[in-house]
Amino acid sequence: MKQMSFEQAMKDLEEIVAKLEDGEESLEKSLELFEKGAKLAGFCNEILANAEQKVTELTNTAIEKGAENV
Amino acid sequence: MIGINILTVTQLNTYVKAILDGEKKLWDVFLLGEISNLTNHYQSGHLYFSLKDEKSTIRAVMFFFSAKNLKFTPKNGMSVIVRGKVSLYENSGNYQIYVEDMQPDGLGSLNLAFEQLKEKLANEGLFDPTLKKPLPRYPQRVGLITAKTGAALFDVLSILKRRCPLIEVLFYPVMVQGTKAAEQIIEAIKFFNLQKNEKSRADVLIVTRGGGSIEDLWCFNDESLAREIFKSKIPIISAVGHETDFTICDFVADLRAPTPSAAAEVVSPEMNETILKIDTYVLRMKRKIIDEIKKYQKEVAAFASRNKLKEQIRWINKKKMILQLSVNKLESNFLRILNKKKEAYLLSVSRLDNLSPLKILSLGYSLAISEDGNVINSITKVNKNDEITIKLKDGQLRCSVNKKIKK
Numbered sequence: 001m002k003q004m005s006f007e008q009a010m011k012d013l014e015e016i017v018a019k020l021e022d023g024e025e026s027l028e029k030s031l032e033l034f035e036k037g038a039k040l041a042g043f044c045n046e047i048l049a050n051a052e053q054k055v056t057e058l059t060n061t062a063i064e065k066g067a068e069n070v
Numbered sequence: 071m072i073g074i075n076i077l078t079v080t081q082l083n084t085y086v087k088a089i090l091d092g093e094k095k096l097w098d099v100f101l102l103g104e105i106s107n108l109t110n111h112y113q114s115g116h117l118y119f120s121l122k123d124e125k126s127t128i129r130a131v132m133f134f135f136s137a138k139n140l141k142f143t144p145k146n147g148m149s150v151i152v153r154g155k156v157s158l159y160e161n162s163g164n165y166q167i168y169v170e171d172m173q174p175d176g177l178g179s180l181n182l183a184f185e186q187l188k189e190k191l192a193n194e195g196l197f198d199p200t201l202k203k204p205l206p207r208y209p210q211r212v213g214l215i216t217a218k219t220g221a222a223l224f225d226v227l228s229i230l231k232r233r234c235p236l237i238e239v240l241f242y243p244v245m246v247q248g249t250k251a252a253e254q255i256i257e258a259i260k261f262f263n264l265q266k267n268e269k270s271r272a273d274v275l276i277v278t279r280g281g282g283s284i285e286d287l288w289c290f291n292d293e294s295l296a297r298e299i300f301k302s303k304i305p306i307i308s309a310v311g312h313e314t315d316f317t318i319c320d321f322v323a324d325l326r327a328p329t330p331s332a333a334a335e336v337v338s339p340e341m342n343e344t345i346l347k348i349d350t351y352v353l354r355m356k357r358k359i360i361d362e363i364k365k366y367q368k369e370v371a372a373f374a375s376r377n378k379l380k381e382q383i384r385w386i387n388k389k390k391m392i393l394q395l396s397v398n399k400l401e402s403n404f405l406r407i408l409n410k411k412k413e414a415y416l417l418s419v420s421r422l423d424n425l426s427p428l429k430i431l432s433l434g435y436s437l438a439i440s441e442d443g444n445v446i447n448s449i450t451k452v453n454k455n456d457e458i459t460i461k462l463k464d465g466q467l468r469c470s471v472n473k474k475i476k477k
Contacts, residue, residue, distance in 0.1 A: 005208075005210050006208050006210060006236060007206055007207060007208035007209070007210065007273075010207070010208050010344075010348075013348070013351055014351070016355070017351045017354055017355055020354075020355055020358045020359070020362075021354065021358055023358075023362070027362055027363065027366045030358075030359060030362050031359065033355075034355050034356075034358075034359045037351070037352070037355045038352065038355065041348050041351060041352045041355075044344075044348050045345065045348055047236065048236060048341055048344060048345055048348075051234070051235040051236035051341065052235055053227075053230065053231040053235040053237075053238075053239070054238045054239070055227060055238075055239040055241055056238070056239065056240050056241065057218075057241045057243065058240060058241060058242045058243070058261075
């Protein structure tokens with residue numbers, strides 16, 4: 001989950017909520033989804049709680065060298 | 071410095087002015103140009119503005135006594151034909167045209183160029199709403215393309231910081247006006263689109279600058295820039311100038327924001343809202359799962375009771391059957407036994423009847439009983455001279471044994 005982007009996590013969470021609310025799944029599967037959803041929510045909340053603005057100015061060297069220096 | 075003629079600024083300006091004023095061709099000039107940077111001095115009623123074409127600009131002034139006769143209201147961007155005298159304003163050293171009369175020339179040529187380019191690109195499908203890329207809802211990185219010194223940079227950063235500090239800003243400084251601006255912005259868009267490294271890949275780009283004159287914003291009407299924006303794989307938000315300013319860039323971008331601040335707001339989900347959203351999701355999941363469990367419990371209970379009943383009925387039926395079998399068996403057995411007993415009884419009764427001593431006595435037989443009350447069924451049971459009783463059907467005889475005669 002560490003490598004997951006916030007957007008992906010939110011998307012997955014939304015999908016899980018929708019799937020759960022559909023009520024098509026078995027109880028076992030529902031519990032599994034719930035557990036996964038709760039983990040995702042925790043992950044998202046943690047990211048938000050620790051958010052600090054990061055601004056990277058692309059200097060000429062960075063621009064010339066491309067990705068590696070950024 | 072002997073021999074060098076040193077002039078004062080005033081002397082030079084007066085001298086140049088004299089040359090200009092001496093040129094008859096400049097006394098009465100008809101000039102086609104586009105109005106820009108127009109200031110209307112309400113108190114004096116004088117109009118100060120510039121006239122320009124694609125390459126050049128000239129300062130212009132129209133004094134109150136001429137301006138009051140105008141049949142239209144001059145505006146920035148308007149193409150006009152003016153008539154006037156060319157001279158030099160000594161105080162500023164500005165060479166300018168003193169406008170006596172002015173006629174509108176339809177759409178300004180810049181505006182015309184703008185409209186033509188807009189139409190051309192629209193026909194090519196560059197503004198097609200169906201080709202606009204969707205913006206990421208939670209961008210991780212925003213590529214910011216703007217001037218290093220502009221207010222736009224400050225506005226965008228402060229709004230992103232307030233709303234969603236989660237977003238990392240990759241700031242690519244460019245010039246946002248002048249001849250090199252379009253080229254630099256194109257380079258910036260190319261740069262972001264070429265990034266392969268996860269950490270330098272922007273999810274969305276903001277191309278922006280603050281307000282300015284039409285000329286200042288003109289680089290955002292560049293055709294190559296428009297095509298680069300269209301080509302970009304990364305969605306682009308264009309926010310150029312104020313709310314009322316529209317550029318080609320705005321039309322071709324995936325989204326046009328009216329101001330730099332608005333662009334920042336569009337890309338950044340409000341963090342508090344996001345937190346609330348997550349909470350709501352968790353709540354919804356909890357509610358659902360609790361419902362689900364309750365429902366399941368009920369189902370299980372219903373299922374169990376249903377099954378139990380079925381089993382009981384089955385058990386009962388089985389028992390009933392066994393019982394019935396037993397009953398049947400019992401009944402048949404009983405009847406058989408009963409019949410047997412009955413027969414036996416009847417037989418016994420008849421036997422009993424036959425054995426009844428009374429019946430025997432009635433036939434004339436008699437019963438000899440010893441003194442101790444036993445039936446005498448053998449001569450060996452008595453001795454000579456014993457007293458015995460003989461029972462007959464209507465009484466008894468007391469006798470004594472005279473003689474025993476063996477058979």
